[in-house]
Amino acid sequence: MSNDENDDTTTDQVTFADLGLSDKVLKALSDVGYETPSAIQAATIPPLLAGRDVVGLAQTGTGKTAAFALPILSRLDLSQKTPQALVLAPTRELALQVCEAFERYAAHIKGVHVLPVYGGQAYGVQLSALRRGVHVVVGTPGRIMDHLDKGTLDLTELRFLVLDEADEMLNMGFAEDVETILADTPDDKNVALFSATMPAQIRRISKAYLKDPEEITVKNKTATASNIAQRYLMVSYPQKIDALTRILEVENFEGMIVFVRTKSETELLAEKLRARGFSAAAINGDVAQAQRERTVNQLKSGKLDILVATDVAARGLDVERISHVVNYDIPTDTESYVHRIGRTGRAGRSGDAISFITPRERYLLKHIEKATRQPLTQMQLPTAEDVNATRLSRFDDAITEALTQTSRIERFRDIIGHYVREHDVPEADVAAALAVVAQGETPLLLDPADERPVREPREERDRPERSATRGATREHRGPRSDVPMAMYRINVGKRHKVEPRQIVGAIANEGGLRRADFGHIQIRPDFSLVELPADLPGEVWEALRQTRISGKLIELQRDTGGPQSRQDARTPRKPRHKSR
Numbered sequence: 260m261s262n263d264e265n266d267d268t269t270t271d272q273v274t275f276a277d278l279g280l281s282d283k284v285l286k287a288l289s290d291v292g293y294e295t296p297s298a299i300q301a302a303t304i305p306p307l308l309a310g311r312d313v314v315g316l317a318q319t320g321t322g323k324t325a326a327f328a329l330p331i332l333s334r335l336d337l338s339q340k341t342p343q344a345l346v347l348a349p350t351r352e353l354a355l356q357v358c359e360a361f362e363r364y365a366a367h368i369k370g371v372h373v374l375p376v377y378g379g380q381a382y383g384v385q386l387s388a389l390r391r392g393v394h395v396v397v398g399t400p401g402r403i404m405d406h407l408d409k410g411t412l413d414l415t416e417l418r419f420l421v422l423d424e425a426d427e428m429l430n431m432g433f434a435e436d437v438e439t440i441l442a443d444t445p446d447d448k449n450v451a452l453f454s455a456t457m458p459a460q461i462r463r464i465s466k467a468y469l470k471d472p473e474e475i476t477v478k479n480k481t482a483t484a485s486n487i488a489q490r491y492l493m494v495s496y497p498q499k500i501d502a503l504t505r506i507l508e509v510e511n512f513e514g515m516i517v518f519v520r521t522k523s524e525t526e527l528l529a530e531k532l533r534a535r536g537f538s539a540a541a542i543n544g545d546v547a548q549a550q551r552e553r554t555v556n557q558l559k560s561g562k563l564d565i566l567v568a569t570d571v572a573a574r575g576l577d578v579e580r581i582s583h584v585v586n587y588d589i590p591t592d593t594e595s596y597v598h599r600i601g602r603t604g605r606a607g608r609s610g611d612a613i614s615f616i617t618p619r620e621r622y623l624l625k626h627i628e629k630a631t632r633q634p635l636t637q638m639q640l641p642t643a644e645d646v647n648a649t650r651l652s653r654f655d656d657a658i659t660e661a662l663t664q665t666s667r668i669e670r671f672r673d674i675i676g677h678y679v680r681e682h683d684v685p686e687a688d689v690a691a692a693l694a695v696v697a698q699g700e701t702p703l704l705l706d707p708a709d710e711r712p713v714r715e716p717r718e719e720r721d722r723p724e725r726s727a728t729r730g731a732t733r734e735h736r737g738p739r740s741d742v743p744m745a746m747y748r749i750n751v752g753k754r755h756k757v758e759p760r761q762i763v764g765a766i767a768n769e770g771g772l773r774r775a776d777f778g779h780i781q782i783r784p785d786f787s788l789v790e791l792p793a794d795l796p797g798e799v800w801e802a803l804r805q806t807r808i809s810g811k812l813i814e815l816q817r818d819t820g821g822p823q824s825r826q827d828a829r830t831p832r833k834p835r836h837k838s839r
Contacts (some may be wrong), residue, residue, distance in 0.1 A: 278304045281333040283367040288329075291363060297322035297594070302475045304330050307451060314465050314473035315453040322594055323359045326423045327451045331395065332361070336417075337370050340392035342412070344419040345444070347400055347437060349427040350619060350768060351377035356398045356520070356591045359422065371395070376412075378402045379769050386411055386612040400428060400436035401764050405810050407443060417444045425461050427456040427622060431767065432760045432774065434460060441468045451535065455626075482775050490638045491614040491624060491629075495771075498640075499587060500528070503533055505641040506585070507565070514558050517567045518599050521562040528587065529567040539565035570595050579605050586614035588625050593630035613638070618771030676723040685755055687753040729767075744778050745793035749813040752785045761808055762789060766815075769806040770799040788818055795834040 275288050275296055296304070299317045307330035317323050317660055332343045348354040365371040374388045376398030385402075389411060394778070396403075396412070405414035410740045422428070428437055441464070443452075451611045454461050465472060482561045494502045503517070517539075519525055521607070525541035532539035539556050540563055557563035559578050568576075570590070584603045590596050596614075604610030615633065616624050628634050662668065675689055678693050750755045766772060767790070778790025 264480070271684075273301050275300075275329075278328055278329075278798045279308050279333075280304065284364055286331055287364050287366045287368075290366060293325075297326075297477075299323050299477045300329070301325045302540045303327070303451070306450065306473045307331075308811045310449055312449060312469040313451045313471065313764070314472045314474045315451065315477070316456075316457055317455065317477040318473065319454065323423070323453050324357055324591070324592065325364065327423075327453070328357070328361050328364050331634060332368060332371070332418050333506050334367050335368070335371065335394055335544060336418075337368075337394070339394070339416060340387075340413060341416045342393050342396045343417065344395040345403070345414065345417055345419070346395070346397040346421040346423055347403065347428065347440065348423045349399065349431050349433065351375075351379060351399055352620065353424060353591050354397045354399055356652065359520070361397070362397055373397065376402050376406065378807060379802070381805075382807075385404065389413075393576050400762060400769065401768070402436045403440060403809075405438070405807070408520040409810060412443050414440075419449050419450050420444055420451075422452045422454075422464075424448075424588065425452050425464070426456050426458060429458070429460055431640050432764050435760065436764075438464065438468075476516065486608070487600055487610040488635060489612045489614075491616050491635045492638050492640060494615050494640070495616055495796065497798050497801070500531055502615065502640055503532075503585065503587060504622060505645070507532075507537060509641045509645050510583060510611070512564075512583040512611070514561075514563075514578060515565045515585060516573060516576070516581055516599075516602050517565060517587050518573070518590075519567060520590075522569060524588070525567045525569060527570070529565075532567070537565055538563050539567060541567045543569045544572055546572065570599065573599070573602060576602055577605060577758055578602075579608065581610070582608075583611045583613065586612070589614050589616055589627075591623060594834065596627050596706050597631065600776070638752040667682055669802050682688055705756065743793040744790050746818040747789050748816050748818040749789055749808070750785075751808045751811050752787050754784055755809045755811055757782060757787065757808055762787060763804055764809045765813070766791075766803065768810075770795075770803045772799070 263510065273296060275293065276285055278287075278296065278301065278518040284766075285430035299315055300322050303313055303315055303323070303326040311437070314324055315326065330615070335343060346357055348357055348787070354375050354377050358373050361371075361373045365373070372388070372391070373392045373395040374397070376385050376396055378399060384407070386504045389406075403412065403464055408416070422437065425437075428434075432471060450472070452461070452465055452469065490555055492502060492506075501816060507515075517528065519528055522543035526831045529539045529541035535820065540557070542551050542554055546554070554563065554566065555578065559580060560565055561580070565588075566573075583601045584600050586596070586599060589718065590599065599611070604614065614624075615625075624635065675686065678684070678689060680687055751762075759782070761781055763777055767776070772791070777794055779788070780790070800815070803813065806813050806815070
């Protein structure tokens with residue numbers, strides 16, 4: 260096993276063409292503007308193209324998605340209809356991000372089919388795609404295991420397997436699933452394992468399932484400009500549009516770029532902002548170059564204030580007027596984060612970057628802070644009082660500006676005087692009535708009494724040591740004493756062959772909860788009881804509505820049957836046969 264240590268910098272001496280990638284993949288890289296490989300890409304792509312197993316030790320943001328996606332796409336056999344590549348990712352967000360990257364790099368390879376497989380999505384969509392034929396499957400371990408148990412995912416001809424964010428998968432309790440999947444795939448597959456750290460368990464998995472892997476370590480040197488103030492807001496996904504609206508109301512910005520993950524989201528969000536009275540437009544990969552140039556020129560001239568964009572569409576964008584960047588969807592790699600916020604603070608000016616972080620994306624915040632070596636400051640959602648103060652200030656400024664137009668004021672003074680004499684109404688009441696006419700149906704001020712309390716996501720808590728979970732039985736670890744807990748019922752039990760780790764993994768991943776939020780778990784024949792925080796937010800209930808375990812909707816509800824006796828029996832997993 261070799262050990263190459265590199266800095267995470269690109270090099271002018273090596274190009275993607277030098278690495279041996281296929282012409283169609285190189286053309287796609289040219290389309291998205293990639294010129295030279297990062298250190299992890301330059302070190303990883305050649306051995307993967309040669310069929311060697313690889314262990315890559317690198318932080319999120321070093322470009323490792325391309326490091327495994329590019330050689331896989333260069334080696335695909337399009338005539339094979341059963342899955343050739345399987346990428347395991349810890350969260351559905353990362354799985355979707357990896358899928359998008361594969362599709363972007365496969366733009367010139369006709370007939371490549373990539374399928375995301377994760378909990379919370381209906382099985383029908385995934386089953387239909389698998390029946391038609393899929394070349395690359397990207398999924399979370401729990402849902403992949405469900406398909407294997409049902410016999411709906413055929414890995415007998417798998418050629419490539421990637422473990423992305425392996426340490427994060429183990430931290431989320433997927434260790435047994437990962438090893439089961441590894442053992443259930445052909446022996447001659449090509450394996451790539453990527454991890455930010457190398458704990459003992461990952462080292463053991465590497466020795467057990469990888470063949471003489473080449474080990475590559477990359478030191479991340481990503482940094483951001485010191486003249487950019489970086490803040491973040493903890494917010495649930497449904498709160499994002501209201502949070503952005505309030506930020507736009509209270510922040511003193513000139514021009515702004517709002518980054519989202521997908522092309523469709525750019526149009527949708529721009530439309531919502533226009534409906535709320537903001538000057539916004541979208542750019543994405545589908546926007547024609549002429550239209551893109553017109554939109555950017557409008558932003559430069561001040562005719563447009565907000566640009567909603569994807570990473571690719573904003574590449575190379577240089578507009579001095581951009582004072583703020585908002586990561587409406589936080590990127591999963593720090594390199595994209597650095598590129599995004601670099602759109603502000605140009606030409607020596609100061610800039611502001613605000614990132615929306617959902618509860619399940621806390622780990623991305625840590626990756627960004629570690630990679631950029633700069634802490635992000637947590638901000639609070641602007642209150643109704645904050646918004647009202649800003650609106651009143653702008654209203655005052657509008658009146659002050661109007662008072663400078665002396666000739667027009669004189670003409671209207673006569674008209675107002677005539678109305679006061681004819682109707683015997685005080686001038687102050689007339690002024691207030693004119694303000695009502697100018698304002699229209701939308702109230703000038705928000706009513707603080709109507710403001711719904713915003714639940715801040717629970718503070719980060721220390722994860723329990725891994726040793727505490729290794730001996731887990733059918734009765735899960737006890738609850739934390741500092742949080743009020745309640746018993747919830749889910750519609751899966753012993754006969755569905757569920758285990759505590761599956762329950763914790765599914766509910767934590769889909770509901771944005773941490774392992775420390777779980778108390779006792781009692782698995783009964785037809786249902787299970789799970790102890791969770793008593794005050795689960797509405798967005799968590801919504802997220803868990805479509806959650807499945809072992810293919811069955813869990814139908815989470817508060818338990819009203821009183822205390823249940825604990826059961827210590829643990830049902831062992833049925834032995835699986837290795838596919839050849």
